[in-house]
Amino acid sequence: MEDVREIKQDGMDDWVVGKDGSAAVVAATGRGLPWRWQEGDLTVTRTAAWSAPGCHLGCGVKVYTDANGNFVKLEGDECNPFNQGRLCVRCLSFDQVITNEQRLTHPMKRARADRGKDAWEEITWDEAYDLICDTFGEIKEKYGPESILFASGTGRDIANGMYRMAYSFGSPNIAYQQTGVACYGPRITATSIMMGNYCVPDCSMYFADRYDNPQWKPPGVIFIWGNNPLVSNADGNVGHWMVDCMKRGSKIVVVDPRLTWIASKADLFMRLRPGTDAALALAIINVMIEEDAYDHEFVENWTYGFEDLARVAKEYTPEKAEEITWVSAEKIREAARMAVECSPMTMQWGLALDQTRECISGSMALVALWALTGCIDVPGGMVTTHQPFGAEIWQPPAAETFLDEEVVQRRIGYYEYPLYKYSGCVVAQPDMLYDACITGKPYAIKAGWWQSTNPLSCCSQSPESKAYKAIMNLDFNVVVDIFMTPTAMACAEVVLPVATWAEKTGMRSIWYYMQPINAAVEVADNDVRSDLQINLDLGKRWAPEKWPWNSVEEFFTDQMGDSGYDYDQLREVNWMYPKFEYHKYRTGKQRADGAYGFNTPTGRLEFRSTLCEQWGFESVPSYHETDRGPRSTPELMDEYPLILTTGARNWSYFHSEGRQVARLRALRPDPIIEVNPLAAEKYGVADGDWVWVENEYGKIKMKAQVTIAVPESVVNVDHAWWFPERNPETLYDTFSSNANQLVPPEFGSTGFGANCKSLICKIYKLSEGER
Ligand SMILES: Nc1nc2c(c(=O)[nH]1)N[C@H]1C(S)=C(S)[C@@H](COP(=O)(O)OP(=O)(O)OC[C@H]3O[C@@H](n4cnc5c(=O)[nH]c(N)nc54)[C@H](O)[C@@H]3O)O[C@H]1N2
Ligand SMILES: Nc1nc2c(c(=O)[nH]1)N[C@H]1C(S)=C(S)[C@@H](COP(=O)(O)OP(=O)(O)OC[C@H]3O[C@@H](n4cnc5c(=O)[nH]c(N)nc54)[C@H](O)[C@@H]3O)O[C@H]1N2
Ligand code: SF4
Ligand SMILES: [Mo]
Numbered sequence: 001m002e003d004v005r006e007i008k009q010d011g012m013d014d015w016v017v018g019k020d021g022s023a024a025v026v027a028a029t030g031r032g033l034p035w036r037w038q039e040g041d042l043t044v045t046r047t048a049a050w051s052a053p054g055c056h057l058g059c060g061v062k063v064y065t066d067a068n069g070n071f072v073k074l075e076g077d078e079c080n081p082f083n084q085g086r087l088c089v090r091c092l093s094f095d096q097v098i099t100n101e102q103r104l105t106h107p108m109k110r111a112r113a114d115r116g117k118d119a120w121e122e123i124t125w126d127e128a129y130d131l132i133c134d135t136f137g138e139i140k141e142k143y144g145p146e147s148i149l150f151a152s153g154t155g156r157d158i159a160n161g162m163y164r165m166a167y168s169f170g171s172p173n174i175a176y177q178q179t180g181v182a183c184y185g186p187r188i189t190a191t192s193i194m195m196g197n198y199c200v201p202d203c204s205m206y207f208a209d210r211y212d213n214p215q216w217k218p219p220g221v222i223f224i225w226g227n228n229p230l231v232s233n234a235d236g237n238v239g240h241w242m243v244d245c246m247k248r249g250s251k252i253v254v255v256d257p258r259l260t261w262i263a264s265k266a267d268l269f270m271r272l273r274p275g276t277d278a279a280l281a282l283a284i285i286n287v288m289i290e291e292d293a294y295d296h297e298f299v300e301n302w303t304y305g306f307e308d309l310a311r312v313a314k315e316y317t318p319e320k321a322e323e324i325t326w327v328s329a330e331k332i333r334e335a336a337r338m339a340v341e342c343s344p345m346t347m348q349w350g351l352a353l354d355q356t357r358e359c360i361s362g363s364m365a366l367v368a369l370w371a372l373t374g375c376i377d378v379p380g381g382m383v384t385t386h387q388p389f390g391a392e393i394w395q396p397p398a399a400e401t402f403l404d405e406e407v408v409q410r411r412i413g414y415y416e417y418p419l420y421k422y423s424g425c426v427v428a429q430p431d432m433l434y435d436a437c438i439t440g441k442p443y444a445i446k447a448g449w450w451q452s453t454n455p456l457s458c459c460s461q462s463p464e465s466k467a468y469k470a471i472m473n474l475d476f477n478v479v480v481d482i483f484m485t486p487t488a489m490a491c492a493e494v495v496l497p498v499a500t501w502a503e504k505t506g507m508r509s510i511w512y513y514m515q516p517i518n519a520a521v522e523v524a525d526n527d528v529r530s531d532l533q534i535n536l537d538l539g540k541r542w543a544p545e546k547w548p549w550n551s552v553e554e555f556f557t558d559q560m561g562d563s564g565y566d567y568d569q570l571r572e573v574n575w576m577y578p579k580f581e582y583h584k585y586r587t588g589k590q591r592a593d594g595a596y597g598f599n600t601p602t603g604r605l606e607f608r609s610t611l612c613e614q615w616g617f618e619s620v621p622s623y624h625e626t627d628r629g630p631r632s633t634p635e636l637m638d639e640y641p642l643i644l645t646t647g648a649r650n651w652s653y654f655h656s657e658g659r660q661v662a663r664l665r666a667l668r669p670d671p672i673i674e675v676n677p678l679a680a681e682k683y684g685v686a687d688g689d690w691v692w693v694e695n696e697y698g699k700i701k702m703k704a705q706v707t708i709a710v711p712e713s714v715v716n717v718d719h720a721w722w723f724p725e726r727n728p729e730t731l732y733d734t735f736s737s738n739a740n741q742l743v744p745p746e747f748g749s750t751g752f753g754a755n756c757k758s759l760i761c762k763i764y765k766l767s768e769g770e771r
Pocket of ligand 2: 056184225226228231233234255256257260272273275276277349351353645646647649650651653654655757758
């Protein structure tokens, strides 16, 4: 390797010249820092916290261990450019995860007849693998490899290994079983079809020297739209970055029905009615066009379909939008002016966009908004994303590299919903997949592999729901997790225990950088394996030619793209940042073919999507009224007078995780419904009361938190609750306070989207004895 790289010192940066002359930049701050050292009796290991337990980030941490390799404590790694030493309460409670008595410590099996019973038998890894291979093998022989689904949940440290393993088995049915994949995929799709790439707000994270980098400048204004960055640290974005930008002068506009911490600090807070985001965006666009305040140079030279956008936006005057969204026309005008005048404008958007049924055309309105400002790929604007060094580790491999085209096309939903190809998560359409589990159409689905997902707590309604029926209808299920879960208790024949991030060798990569996950803690007492090790073990059995690596380190070296480095060298430098450039669409670096412009059929940013047009989907940004609410179902509002949003993130929990972790549970002991003081008075509810939250679909028990965080007509409920302390054979009561009892499994015309955040309900106190 040494002969193909040359290191040049250039100010802050170390340049590494790869084989083809392409230059990468390695963080100067990382070179020369040890990845492991001794402090007194303790060994310190520099590493990254990704999963398990789960998170979208992977902040830099220093793990302290004793002479026996046992975990002692951890601290944020102040040298790590990504989080700069800051940690949230979940990492700070990791001591209670790694030593948690409820962790799974051995592979286990159970007879199918004993589903739902706490009747597990410990087995060895070899016995577990044999059982899985024999059973999957028989099913494959009889029904074909596509009859086994391979599911994971949200972005944890899983996808690359699990996708490879599933494809090695021969199945194209990768799954993420939330109705309409209503998380992230829709936003990626909307951006990709319009621009050919995804975009993120530029908080300097592409540079190892961060805010000091002379190329970067702070955003003039950050629109925080349907996202709560400090709490959720979602999608690779550290919430603290927003605060860092605020300190450097960025103004903040928040679009959220709830008064979040950052909304309380905002220059402009647009408290909209849940589900009306697209109408608000179109009204802001309306003002920008009416006031002739958009970026003409960008629109004329680099975009397509502006007239179509203008036609749609014309309808959404601020006054009309005020009626729909509850945001005053005056604030709408102010937002439009800030977007233009506080240049560069950027946007941190979130889950609320995906969780409307017509989420693609709705999200397109937001892409159009930021595009009109022309702040694309400029310092402090919306910057496009690319895999660092072309490495695959974060982005799973394409199915086509493993499977024949004809097999890929058998993926459930492949023909019906072609936009899935643009979502970055090439999964089966979840609702159709559940249907197939039940009906055997278009073909039988017979078994499930569930690695890092707990769909019964997170994404299903009740024992009567399609999800529960589908999962229970399968002949054989394998669950891979760190804890026993309601899903595993309900349906698994085999459970495999995994290592936490502190116990495994891995690699964290996202668009900005690459970093090793250095195993810090010995796992001698536990018989756990890393997710990748499990995928590698089984992948080797199913398709040895696709798994030529003898160790995970060898695997990672192969995943490092054109960096010119191997895994050990990555360890030496601690983290690697690719060379980053702005204005790529103007220099021919945005598209793989080197042409100027964007990676779309027209080469322009498409306000009217030619891809959508081709497939007969709605092709311009648009607003769709939510299915239930004061405008679409006024007749239901007497019975269900409150607007319901679900699942706003809290500090303690990552979805269904963390309920067994004492420190986290103490922060949020019970499932919460947020109710405004005026509403509480109206419905006879006091702070701390247990209430029924009910709508046409179901009812759940929640504890009222009376707070001005929500407006009078809106309530918000936690999602993903279960109670690890309760009887396993009730599935830990996961259906008693499960937000999804209130969410219908209905998705949008593109196969994406679900109305999780714009529903209706009523609330009333539990009677005596109902608790
Ligand atoms: N009503 C409502 N429902 C929602 C939402 C909402 O806002 N409202 N949000 C939705 C969203 S956006 C999402 S992404 C889904 C999330 O759904 P999921 O991703 O399925 O989340 P969990 O149910 O927490 O399941 C994760 C499981 O994986 C385990 N785990 C964590 N890390 C690892 C790891 O590294 N390896 C392995 N093998 N296991 C691991 C955890 O212990 C846990 O049991 O929920 C959705 N559900
Ligand atoms: N602590 C913690 N962090 C997490 C997770 C977790 O479970 N816990 N889950 C991870 C996952 S998978 C995801 S997808 C992300 C999601 O993270 P975010 O994108 O931040 O999503 P939420 O917290 O669900 O909602 C963000 C904000 O949207 C507001 N909101 C609700 N309805 C609407 C609406 O109709 N319109 C608008 N504009 N706003 C609305 C809520 O009040 C909330 O403040 O978080 C990730 N990070
Ligand atoms: S966001 Fe919190 S839980 Fe996630 S890696 Fe960073 S500190 Fe850990
Ligand atoms: Mo998510």
